[in-house]
Amino acid sequence: MEKGTVKWFNGAKGYGFISRQGGEDVFVHHKSIVGEGYKNLNEGDQVKFEVENGPKGLQASNVSVIS
Structure with a gap:
């Protein structure tokens, strides 16, 4: 598991x-x-x-917010 920060997300x-x-x-x-x-x-x-390889490059999977 990696950690990171949401840069932007369009709901x-x-x-x-x-x-x-x-x-x-x-x-x-x-x-x-x-x-x-x-x-x-x-x-x-x-x-x-x-992180996994998606159709257009790297993509995140199993994403959860750290509380």
């Missing part, structure tokens, strides 16, 4: 980017956020996640 479109603590920013899709119902992230949220 209407359901995607955004996470700044990693030692690597390039990664794409995040709302389907990759852990939880039930409406899934959203806010700019500046601290998150933990896994």
